[in-house]
Amino acid sequence: MTDVTESEIQERPQTPASDGCLSVRNLTTVFTTKRGTVAAVTDVNFDLRAGETLGIVGESGSGKSVTAMSILGLIPRPPGKVVSGEIRVDGKNLLALDRRSLRAASGSDVAMIFQDPMTSLNPVHRIGAQIAEGILAHQRRPSKADKEAARRRAVELLAAVGVPAPERRARQYPHELSGGMRQRVMIAMAMSCDPKVLIADEPTTALDATIQAQIMRLLREVQRRTNVGIMLITHDIGLVAQNVDRVMVMYAGRVVEMGTVEEVLGNPKHPYTVGLLRCTPSRLPADSVRRRLTPIHGLPPNPTDLPPGCSFAPRCELRGDRERCLLEQPELRPAPTDDHRSACHFLEEVTP
Amino acid sequence: MRRLNPLLVIGGLIIAFLVLVALFPTLFTSQDPARQDVAAQLEPPSAEHWLGRDQFGRDIYARLIYGTQVSMVIGVSSVLLGMAVGVPIGMIAGYFRGKTERVIMWIVDVKMAFPGLVLALLFVALFGQSTWNITLAIVIGIIPVFARLAHGPALAFREREFVKSSIVFGARAPWILYKHIWPNLRSEMVVIASMTAAVTIRIEAGLSFLGLGLPPPTATWGGMLRDGTTYLQTDPLFSLVPGLAIFVAALGFNLLGDGLRDALDPRTANS
Numbered sequence: 001m002t003d004v005t006e007s008e009i010q011e012r013p014q015t016p017a018s019d020g021c022l023s024v025r026n027l028t029t030v031f032t033t034k035r036g037t038v039a040a041v042t043d044v045n046f047d048l049r050a051g052e053t054l055g056i057v058g059e060s061g062s063g064k065s066v067t068a069m070s071i072l073g074l075i076p077r078p079p080g081k082v083v084s085g086e087i088r089v090d091g092k093n094l095l096a097l098d099r100r101s102l103r104a105a106s107g108s109d110v111a112m113i114f115q116d117p118m119t120s121l122n123p124v125h126r127i128g129a130q131i132a133e134g135i136l137a138h139q140r141r142p143s144k145a146d147k148e149a150a151r152r153r154a155v156e157l158l159a160a161v162g163v164p165a166p167e168r169r170a171r172q173y174p175h176e177l178s179g180g181m182r183q184r185v186m187i188a189m190a191m192s193c194d195p196k197v198l199i200a201d202e203p204t205t206a207l208d209a210t211i212q213a214q215i216m217r218l219l220r221e222v223q224r225r226t227n228v229g230i231m232l233i234t235h236d237i238g239l240v241a242q243n244v245d246r247v248m249v250m251y252a253g254r255v256v257e258m259g260t261v262e263e264v265l266g267n268p269k270h271p272y273t274v275g276l277l278r279c280t281p282s283r284l285p286a287d288s289v290r291r292r293l294t295p296i297h298g299l300p301p302n303p304t305d306l307p308p309g310c311s312f313a314p315r316c317e318l319r320g321d322r323e324r325c326l327l328e329q330p331e332l333r334p335a336p337t338d339d340h341r342s343a344c345h346f347l348e349e350v351t352p
Numbered sequence: 353m354r355r356l357n358p359l360l361v362i363g364g365l366i367i368a369f370l371v372l373v374a375l376f377p378t379l380f381t382s383q384d385p386a387r388q389d390v391a392a393q394l395e396p397p398s399a400e401h402w403l404g405r406d407q408f409g410r411d412i413y414a415r416l417i418y419g420t421q422v423s424m425v426i427g428v429s430s431v432l433l434g435m436a437v438g439v440p441i442g443m444i445a446g447y448f449r450g451k452t453e454r455v456i457m458w459i460v461d462v463k464m465a466f467p468g469l470v471l472a473l474l475f476v477a478l479f480g481q482s483t484w485n486i487t488l489a490i491v492i493g494i495i496p497v498f499a500r501l502a503h504g505p506a507l508a509f510r511e512r513e514f515v516k517s518s519i520v521f522g523a524r525a526p527w528i529l530y531k532h533i534w535p536n537l538r539s540e541m542v543v544i545a546s547m548t549a550a551v552t553i554r555i556e557a558g559l560s561f562l563g564l565g566l567p568p569p570t571a572t573w574g575g576m577l578r579d580g581t582t583y584l585q586t587d588p589l590f591s592l593v594p595g596l597a598i599f600v601a602a603l604g605f606n607l608l609g610d611g612l613r614d615a616l617d618p619r620t621a622n623s
Contacts, residue, residue, distance in 0.1 A: 072520050078450065112520055120513035124535040130514070133531070137521040189517065 021196045021229045022048040022071070022110075027085035029063075029070045032078060038303045040066040040080075042253045045332075048197060048229040053220075055244035055261065056233045057276065061300060063253035064233045068199045071231075072112055089196060111190035115202040117182035121174035127185055128154045128170030134192040157188040160225075161218060180211035184218065191222060198223075199231045204239065216243050237280040241265055249273050252301055252311035255332060259340030269335035269342035269350050271318045272296070310345070318346060360611025363546075366604030373417055374424040383414035386569045394587055403593055406579055415571035416593055422565075422572045423601060426483060427553035430490040431545050434552075437491070438498025439541055443529050445499065446506025457503065460496040468493030468551075469558050476564045483566065486559060490552050501544055502537055509533045539616035546609035550602040557598045573598050 029041040041063040048054050056064045069075050070082050073094065087094045089109045114120040121130060131154035136142045142150070151170070158166035161184040174182060183203060190198055200219065204212035220243065223230055232244055240247055240261065247264040249257040249272065257270040268274045275296035298315040301307060307314060313325040324345050335342040344350060373380055383401070389409035397404045403412040445456040468490070475489035506529075509515060515532050523531075559565040560574025568575065573594040580591025 072516075074516055074519060110520070112517060114513040114517070116513070120517070122512075122514040122532055122536070124538075125531075133518065133523075134521045137518075137523055193521070 021050045021090060022231075023086075023088045024067075024071070025086040025088075027067065027070055027082065027087065029066050029075060029080060029082045031080045033304070035304050039306075040253055040303065041070065044085075044250075044253075044255055046248055046255065046258065048231060050196065050229050051223060051227040052246065053223065053230040053232055053244045055240040055247045056231060056250060057235070057237065057240055057247060058250035059235070059300060061252075061303065062250040064250055065201055066253075067250075068112070068201055068231065068233055071197075071199065072110055108193040109195055110197045110199065111193065111195035113183070113186050113190050113198065113200040113203045116206040117179050117186055118206065120186055121182055123174055125173075126170065127158070127172055127174065127177070131157055131170075131185070131189050131192055134189055153192070154188070157192055158185070161185075161188045161191075161222070163188070179207050180214060183207060183211075183215050187215075187218060187222065191226065191228075194226065195228060197231065198228050199233070201233045202235070203232070205235070212239070219243070237265070237276065249276070252303065252306060254311065254343065256312065256344070257335075257340075257342045258332065259335075263340040267340075269340065269347040270312075270344045271316045271350055272312045273342075274350060275315075275317075310343075318344075318349060322346075357611050357614050359607050360615055363604050363607030363609070363611050366600060367608050370420055370424055370601055370604060373420045377417045377421060380417045381411070381414045383411040385410060385414040385418040385571045387411075394583060394590075396587075397589070403589060404587070406576070406590060407583070410569075412576070412590060412593060415576055416573070416597055418571040419573045419576060419594065419597070420601075422483075422560075422570065423553050423556055423598070426487050426490065426556045427549050427601070427605075430487045430494065430552045430556075431549045433487065433491045434494035434548070435498050435541060435545050438495040439502040439534070439537065440529070441495065442499035442502030443506040443533055443537070446503045447510050447525065447529055447533065449507075449510075453503075456499065460499050460503075463492075463496040464500070466493075469555055472555055472559055473562065473564055476559060481564060481567050486556065486565060489559075490555050493555065494548055494552065497548060498541070498544070502541065505537050505540070506533050509536055539612075543609050543613040543616065546605050546612055550605035550609075553601050553605070554598065 024044060024046050027041055027044040028039060031038045031040055044063070044067055046054065056067065058064050066075070066080075071087050071094070075082060082095060085095065092109075094110075121127070125133075128151055132147070132150035135150040135153055136146065155166045155170050158169055163169050163181060163184050169177070169181070169185075174185075177185065186203075198219075203219070204215050207215060216239065219230060222228065232240070234240060244261050246259065247257075247261050248255055249264065249270065251272050257264055257268065257273045259269075264273060265277065268277060275294075278294040279296065281293065296315055301311055301314065307326065309324070309326040309328050310316070310319075310330050313319050316325065319325045322345075328345065330343045330345045332341045332343045333347075334340070335344075335347045342350070387410060389405070392405050392409040393407050395401060395405040395409065401411045401413065403416065406412055406415070441456055441460075445453040445460075471493055472486070472489035475492065476485055479485045479489075509532065515528055518528055518532055556565065557572070557574035557577070560572040561578045562574075563578065565572050565574050576594035577591050577598070580587070580594065583590050
């Protein structure tokens with residue numbers, strides 16, 4: 001599978017080598033538990049180009065966050081371990097770097113926005129100081145002038161993410177800011193080192209709907225200005241539809257479908273994606289058949305005891321009683337173009 | 353304008369007064385606490401000797417004043433030392449988890465099973481009765497208290513996103529412990545320190561009472577209390593006065609601790 005995937009990606013005409021700012025190859029991350037070793041992410045491959053937004057969708061435990069944590073080097077070890085693969089940012093393989101170079105590289109190359117802005121800022125430090133910390137982290141012994149420069153840069157960054165009265169806000173503590181403002185601060189912090197990749201793990205889940213829209217607009221604006229590649233991890237299909245260029249659907253630690261947002265959401269080629277879309281509210285007329293929300297029956301498989309074949313097979317409506325799904329692990333293949341791939345043995349039969 | 357917290361004010365005043373007495377005993381008495389006058393032993397209170405004299409004819413009031421020094425120095429410095437060692441140990445255990453945590457917390461648990469006074473007794477009996485040894489004996493007893501108390505919050509804060517994002521930015525463990533975790537524990541630890549000072553003062557008095565405090569003729573509250581017990585029936589003031597001093601000092605630190613807790617807790621600060 002590896003060879004096929006790599007050659008496919010390299011052959012893509014619209015992907016010049018310098019443009020792929022993040023490329024993940026054969027990433028497998030496992031956790032050792034009392035009941036055995038669990039693969040949280042298995043053989044994940046994807047690319048993120050500069051200025052592009054990639055949406056990662058899937059239910060809890062599907063490996064979305066573990067993928068992000070692996071890229072950021074935040075997998076706690078033990079019990080976790082990235083057992084194989086390559087994570088390249090601008091050509092540097094983050095997994096091959098020693099700790100020190102990794103610290104120098106991450107932070108300036110990959111930044112992260114967390115889910116809950118209520119808990120993601122340190123309550124005892126002023127906003128400005130927290131943003132400045134990231135800027136100063138890469139200087140060995142910052143001088144007074146460096147600190148002053150970092151402080152001014154923090155204020156500029158606050159202004160750039162649309163925080164009113166940034167001078168005053170920089171001197172305030174997190175509890176003095178609303179949730180939306182705090183998420184803006186998080187974005188300012190993340191952008192403080194001009195990262196090439198920004199990982200946003202459900203950045204709007206903890207915010208109400210109007211603020212969600214503002215934050216997503218802000219992320220797009222920041223992206224336009226800095227050409228950062230954004231990895232948007234979310235449960236929210238609506239958010240994906242509006243904000244994302246390409247989508248990757250994960251299930252039980254594997255990528256099951258990947259493609260442009262129009263293709264994946266408009267013409268899904270994996271039964272799991274179809275199931276996800278069926279349980280997303282739509283604005284179709286009330287009498288429309290598609291208006292009904294149909295849940296996917298069953299539960300995601302136990303990660304300590306994954307079925308040998310397709311992980312989704314036990315819940316799949318398309319499978320019928322075909323043996324192949326239970327025995328043979330399906331691999332991502334064109335459906336029907338390279339821009340849209342699905343890991344289903346019978347993807348030709350999938351209908352939205 | 354915030355209303356002043358009465359606990360904080362009363363506790364603060366008591367402690368401020370005791371500190372003043374400890375620092376400048378000559379402001380409060382002109383008598384020499386060690387000068388003996390056997391002819392005048394157990395003399396009742398008079399204009400010159402406000403609380404009377406002890407079994408060697410020494411001025412009880414002067415000994416009370418000079419005893420403050422011993423209690424405060426040993427009480428406060430052992431708390432500060434105990435905190436300076438215990439809190440980092442607890443934070444390291446909570447932050448690094450794994451084997452480090454198991455070993456540290458196992459030692460802490462073993463230590464917690466020992467009564468502080470008994471351990472201090474053993475230590476002083478083995479190494480001798482100097483200010484430093486007594487302080488060290490008490491410090492060993494309270495390190496686990498601070499380690500245990502710092503461990504829990506450190507465990508919780510290590511999972512917080514601001515710690516993760518600091519890691520992503522390239523921060524190392526000492527920086528994270530010092531800049532992100534310690535400031536979040538600080539106010540709680542200050543409160544605990546004040547409460548613990550009440551305990552260390554009692555331990556020091558206990559050691560002196562048992563004859564393992566600073567050796568005579570140094571005036572200590574615990575030593576005076578012991579001397580006084582012999583004359584409890586005839587001269588109750590002799591032992592009552594140092595007992596009261598220990599009580600007031602412990603009360604002062606407890607009130608100060610309670611007051612600080614209310615003042616530093618944002619939920620109760622304005623109520």
